[in-house]
Amino acid sequence: MGSKANEDIxxxxxxxxxxLAxxxxxxYLExxxxxxxxxxxTGESGSGKSTFVNxxxxxxxxxxxxxxxxxxxTTIESYPHPRYPNVILWDLPGIGTTKFPADQYLKRFGFEKLDFFIIVSAYRFRENDAKLAQEIKKMGKKFYFIRSKIDNNLRDAExxxxxxxEGETLQEIRENCIQGLEDQGVTSPQVFLVSHFHLHKYDFPTLEETIEREMPSLKRDVLNLDLPNVCRSVIHKKKEVFSSQxxxxxxxSAFVAAVLxxxxxxxxxxxxxxxxxxTYFNGFGLDKKSMEKLSRHxxxxxxxxxxxxxxxxxxxxxxxALVVLLLRCLPLFGMWEAAEEGLGSIPTLGSIIAASLSFLTVYTFSSSALDSLSVDAEHVQIQALNIQSTR
Structure with a gap:
């Protein structure tokens, strides 16, 4: 899509x-x-799927x-992401709570519009989970098994x-889940151990990386932006998406400046x-509402x-007003103002100079802000979650 836009521009x-440019x-940006x-x-009632959605x-x-x-x-519910309403999580009832077999279940709930499936269980995955996974695979969709409430299991084991x-206990739970799914006919199941209340722990970061790796490029960028900041790599990926824009x-900015x-x-x-x-504040979770939620959590x-x-x-x-005030601190700003005021008398050359200065100003300002805010996002997450400052 980017290359097509570049050609048209x-x-x-x-x-x-x-x-027109x-x-x-x-x-393109829109x-x-x-x-x-x-x-x-999806998952049976009590599996923790609604908590995962949240x-x-x-x-x-x-x-x-x-x-x-x-x-x-017993019915499907949709929940848009609070900052990215184009990202929707669909909370489906577990197949064991409906009257539909696996093949009819997917048709009933309109699988065609869904990009991938998360199948959640708080205990062992059951026959219905395996059947659903096999039907999803037949239809060419990706699916991932989430073994939830791991923090509860670890407390009980301790x-x-x-x-x-802890490491041995986690590995034992993971192997038991994989073995159970393989016994039900699922080939090479991907099982991730997750605590919904401590996403930065256990397998959630690995789940993020796996989904991202298996997504088409355009969908991957959307996914990276809406993911919670549970580790530095997520923040870095968000920065890459923002940087590409x-x-x-x-x-x-340059096209507007060229009008003189x-x-x-x-x-x-x-x-x-x-x-x-x-956009950067929202993406990095540095807006007021997100910071307040992070503080409470x-x-x-x-x-x-x-x-x-x-x-x-x-x-x-x-x-x-704040943006203009900050722009005035940039070395290019004086030249930029002069270009607007004094280059109208030489339309062609004036347009080129004004467009170039405007391009450089916006590019420099955005890049600098992105660098600074991504660092702030890392520092905030380290403080909030007590995670290590290294990857």
Whole structure:
């Protein structure tokens, strides 16, 4: 998609049509940011699937938008991601709680729109789980087995075993699950041990990496942005996605600047960069609402988390006025203003100079902000989750 957009932009510029180039760039960014991702989560009542849906969306069970965890579900429910509404988690009833066999179950709930399946169990995976997996495989969809409530199992093992070893206990649980699924006819099942309340522990980071590796590239970017920040690698992947979009925001800025209408470029760039900063805040979970949720979940005071945020934008409401104020600190800003005011008399050369300066300003500003905010995101997660500062 990116290469097609690049070709269309080049063609528009070759035809001396910056307006069309700007329109193509805008549409590319809109399409990229609105790619649909549909994730199905299924399992028997009490398996913890609703809690998984909530944890994956970065909210706790008490949130007003949370999937209910105390009801017996017999119908499908959808739960959009709070920051990325184009990412939807579908909470499906376990096949054992319905009257439909595995093949009819998928048809009943419209499997065609679903990108992959998460099959959750709090104990051993049952025959129905295996049958469902086999039907999903026949239809060319990916599926992953989640063995939930691992923290409970580890506590029980620690209390009952004379020589408790966490690693050995986890491996035993994993091997038992795999063996049970293989006995039911599932070939090489992928089983991940997860604690919904401590996603940074156990196999959830490995689950993220596995799903990402097996997703188409465009869907992969969407997945990376909506994943909870449970480790540094997730934050780095989000940074890569954001970084790949910077040139398009800078190009959009350049096309506007080339018009050479005094004041238009600065106003447009303030709007573009305001949007970019808000996107970074949301993606890294550094917006006010996300920080408050993280504070509640980690039981760390909000002020304690904010103290490690060093970026000049951190902790502030992103407004056009703030963006313009920060832009004035850039060495290029004076040249940029002069270009808007004084280059109108030489249209062709003036447009090229103004567009170049505007491109460089937006690119430099966005790159610097992304570097700083990604570092803040790492520091906040280290403080909140007590994770190590190395990978």
């Amino acid at each position: 080049k063609k528009a510029l070759d035809n001396n049509d910056p307006g 700007a329109s193509i760039t805008t549409k 399409d990229t940011n609105n790619i649909q991702l549909n994730i199905a989560v 944890a994956f969306r970065g909210i706790d069970n008490r949130d007003e938008t949370a999937a209910p965890t105390d009801v017996v579900e 209390r009952s075993q004379r020589k408790y070893d 910077i040139k398009y925001y800078a190009l959009l 209408i005094p004041g238009l470029s600065i106003a447009a760039d303030a709007g573009i960069l305001g949007w970019v900063l808000k 980690s039981t760390k005071p909000l002020g304690y988390l904010r103290v490690v945020m060093k970026c000049v934008f951190s902790g502030k409401n992103v407004t056009k």
